[in-house]
Amino acid sequence: MPGSGSRPGDGDGPRALVIGGGIGGLTAAVALHREGWQVTVLERAPAIEAVGAGLGLTPNSLRALDVIGLGDTVRSMRAWQAEGGLRTPSGRWLCRTSQDAAAARFGGPFVLLHRATLVSMLRSRLPEGALVTGADAAIADPGGADRPAVVRHGELEHEAELVVAADGVHSAARSALFPGAPAPRYAGFTAWRLVVPAPDVAYAPHETWGRGVLWGTQPLHDGRVYAYAAAAAPEGERAPDDEHAELRRRFGAWHDPVPAILDAAGPDDVLRNDVFEAAVPLPALHRGRVAVLGDAAHAMPPTLGQGGNQAVEDAIVLAHHAAPGADVPEALAAYTRDRLPRTSEVVRRAVRVGRLVTLTSAPVCALRDAAMAAMNRLAPHLALRALDGIADWSPPGHDGSVAARSAGTGTDGDGTEGARTDGTGAEGGPGSG
Numbered sequence: 001m002p003g004s005g006s007r008p009g010d011g012d013g014p015r016a017l018v019i020g021g022g023i024g025g026l027t028a029a030v031a032l033h034r035e036g037w038q039v040t041v042l043e044r045a046p047a048i049e050a051v052g053a054g055l056g057l058t059p060n061s062l063r064a065l066d067v068i069g070l071g072d073t074v075r076s077m078r079a080w081q082a083e084g085g086l087r088t089p090s091g092r093w094l095c096r097t098s099q100d101a102a103a104a105r106f107g108g109p110f111v112l113l114h115r116a117t118l119v120s121m122l123r124s125r126l127p128e129g130a131l132v133t134g135a136d137a138a139i140a141d142p143g144g145a146d147r148p149a150v151v152r153h154g155e156l157e158h159e160a161e162l163v164v165a166a167d168g169v170h171s172a173a174r175s176a177l178f179p180g181a182p183a184p185r186y187a188g189f190t191a192w193r194l195v196v197p198a199p200d201v202a203y204a205p206h207e208t209w210g211r212g213v214l215w216g217t218q219p220l221h222d223g224r225v226y227a228y229a230a231a232a233a234p235e236g237e238r239a240p241d242d243e244h245a246e247l248r249r250r251f252g253a254w255h256d257p258v259p260a261i262l263d264a265a266g267p268d269d270v271l272r273n274d275v276f277e278a279a280v281p282l283p284a285l286h287r288g289r290v291a292v293l294g295d296a297a298h299a300m301p302p303t304l305g306q307g308g309n310q311a312v313e314d315a316i317v318l319a320h321h322a323a324p325g326a327d328v329p330e331a332l333a334a335y336t337r338d339r340l341p342r343t344s345e346v347v348r349r350a351v352r353v354g355r356l357v358t359l360t361s362a363p364v365c366a367l368r369d370a371a372m373a374a375m376n377r378l379a380p381h382l383a384l385r386a387l388d389g390i391a392d393w394s395p396p397g398h399d400g401s402v403a404a405r406s407a408g409t410g411t412d413g414d415g416t417e418g419a420r421t422d423g424t425g426a427e428g429g430p431g432s433g
């Protein structure tokens with residue numbers, strides 16, 4: 001075991017170290033702290049709140065947030081939403097759905113908030129000093145049944161009974177723990193995100209699919225608007241001038257409110273990220289005393305809007321198994337058993353929807369659109385059905401009524417027969433992005 005083994009923080013509880021202060025790492029830190037762990041979060045960035053744009057949370061993660069007392073606070077941030085759905089670039093509706101239908105189907109609303117809002121709420125539930133920013137951390141030893149894990153941070157080595165690796169899609173911790181596992185691969189498309197004041201035109205929340213491109217617009221509770229776009233593009237490609245100009249070139253002639261949103265934005269408002277996916281699941285979500293969670297464990301395209309939601313689920317399930325005093329390696333084996341099959345399936349479905357997003361052939365896209373419209377006529381709320389088996393999840397200990405209903409007779413919350421899809425024919429919709 002390397003190093004002198006310093007232990008960060010004061011107090012008597014068992015020590016847990018979290019690498020990464022994103023949504024997954026912070027949720028895990030709060031949940032473990034509530035269980036009695038003495039938690040320190042090591043975050044590489046100098047600040048954690050100034051990052052990101054809109055984040056769609058679905059009923060599954062809101063129920064997970066209930067476990068740490070945050071679910072209702074987040075639900076109260078639900079923006080009023082009229083009917084929304086999927087459109088074509090000319091504005092034709094392919095299918096529509098509504099918050100009421102989502103709530104009936106999945107047992108609760110969809111909420112869109114700014115990522116920074118959730119980060120700030122989570123941070124405020126951690127004790128003073130529990131978050132250390134500017135701390136580039138690495139696993140020095142994953143530990144085992146008879147020895148603690150060791151995390152290196154600069155010149156320091158810290159021992160911990162439990163380590164949470166939540167260091168995102170390009171996780172160095174994952175590579176150290178599973179050196180033979182392939183890194184997430186480029187998904188074939190890039191994404192833009194922006195948050196702007198609400199435009200002066202009426203609009204319904206929508207996701208609009210073109211040829212190898214899509215655009216989504218969703219209201220935030222504070223009156224602003226979150227818009228996102230995606231396009232099939234070579235990995236690493238960037239606009240020759242700026243990304244706002246690139247969005248104008250690609251989407252400037254689309255239906256309202258897209259041009260008005262572009263008018264309200266400037267170059268500094270637009271974030272661009274290439275999208276990566278973990279095509280091959282990890283062999284386990286833990287090694288020794290280290291649990292891997294969130295994008296570090298199962299990066300997925302945002303086509304079902306589930307990356308952050310699954311990170312929150314991971315964190316709550318991890319804390320459920322890893323009570324202080326529990327045998328940590330055994331608790332982490334239970335965490336892998338619970339989470340690996342589910343997250344692998346969500347990744348698989350998100351990747352399949354991603355394949356539809358990147359279709360560029362005009363006839364194939366016309367067929368896709370016709371098929372979606374026809375399927376929606378046969379069984380309404382097509383966009384919601386993409387989340388069957390995902391958004392109806394409940395955390396351990398929850399009464400499970402929504403999950404039980406969904407898995408039961410096959411009658412959906414909206415009264416239609418429960419033709420659960422596998423994600424090949426239903427996509428996007430509220431919360432996706």
Ligand SMILES: Cc1cc2nc3c(=O)[nH]c(=O)nc-3n(C[C@H](O)[C@H](O)[C@H](O)COP(=O)(O)OP(=O)(O)OC[C@H]3O[C@@H](n4cnc5c(N)ncnc54)[C@H](O)[C@@H]3O)c2cc1C
Pocket residue numbers: 019020021022023024025042043044045054055056057135136137138166167168169172191192193228273275293294295296302305306307308309310311431432433
């Ligand atoms: C365009 C787009 C739209 C999306 N929309 C949604 C949505 O609507 N809903 C949804 O649920 N998800 C969405 N996602 C996915 C979601 O953003 C991610 O899945 C989620 O942020 C993952 O959280 P995380 O905590 O695992 O990782 P991250 O948020 O990436 O956090 C990882 C943290 O670890 C830190 N870190 C990295 N290396 C180190 C190190 N060595 N030491 C210390 N710290 C380190 C990083 O600085 C970072 O703060 C979207 C993604 C994209 C690209």
